[in-house]
Structure formats: structure tokens, C-alpha cells
Amino acid sequence: MYLLTLKERQDDGAYAVLNRYGEKVLFMFEEEDDAERYAMMLDENEQRKLDVIEIDDALAIRTCKMYNYKYAVITPNDIVIPPPKDDNISKN
Numbered sequence: 001m002y003l004l005t006l007k008e009r010q011d012d013g014a015y016a017v018l019n020r021y022g023e024k025v026l027f028m029f030e031e032e033d034d035a036e037r038y039a040m041m042l043d044e045n046e047q048r049k050l051d052v053i054e055i056d057d058a059l060a061i062r063t064c065k066m067y068n069y070k071y072a073v074i075t076p077n078d079i080v081i082p083p084p085k086d087d088n089i090s091k092n
Contacts, residue, residue, distance in 0.1 A: 001028045001057035001073070002035040004042075007049040015042075015050055017083055019070070026071040027080070028060060034074060042082050 003026065004015035016024040029035035035052040042050055057073075064071045074080055 001030060001055050001060060002032050002052050003028050003055055003060070004035060004039055004050040005053055007051050023070050026064060026069055027074055028055070028057065028071055029074045031076050034076060034078075038074075038080060038082070 005013070006015075014026055016026045019025050027038070029038070029052075032052060032054070039050040039052055061071065061073075063069075
């Protein structure tokens with residue numbers, strides 16, 4: 001599985017979006033190509049420069065559950081687009 005981190009600051013957290021309830025949701029992508037594509041869309045919107053890193057999916061999900069973080073597993077069948085430029089974007 002893959003997630004997005006701030007470019008050159010991978011230890012500072014992972015990319016997350018705010019859902020309609022104002023809660024942070026960590027995006028974890030099953031496919032590297034999908035994560036790269038999403039990062040490029042964010043880059044085009046000049047929101048943030050992000051890197052794609054591979055993670056252990058079981059460990060990531062277990063960590064999210066342990067700390068009560070919301071997360072979404074993005075499959076190849078899902079379509080996700082970045083939030084509008086002026087929406088809040090967060091890092092976990």
C-alpha cells in the first residue's frame with residue numbers, strides 16, 4: 001500500500017483530507033500509480049509537493065485503529081480528486 005507524505009519531510013506525517021465532518025482522513029492507496037496520479041493532481045493545484053512512499057498495509061491500518069485515526073483505502077476502482085484549493089488540507 002502507498003501513502004503521500006510531504007516532500008523531503010516524510011517523518012512529519014502523511015497526507016490527509018478533512019471529511020465533511022471536519023475529521024482528518026488518511027488516504028492509503030492500493031496501487032502506486034494511483035497515489036502518483038493523485039500527487040500530480042495536487043501538484044497541479046499548487047497545494048503541496050508530495051512524495052509517494054510504500055507502507056506495510058497491515059501495520060498502517062493497525063496503527064490507525066490504535067490511535068483512532070480515520071483512514072480510507074483507495075482501490076483501483078475508486079475515483080478520488082483533490083479538494084478545492086481553498087479547502088483545508090491537513091497532515092496527520
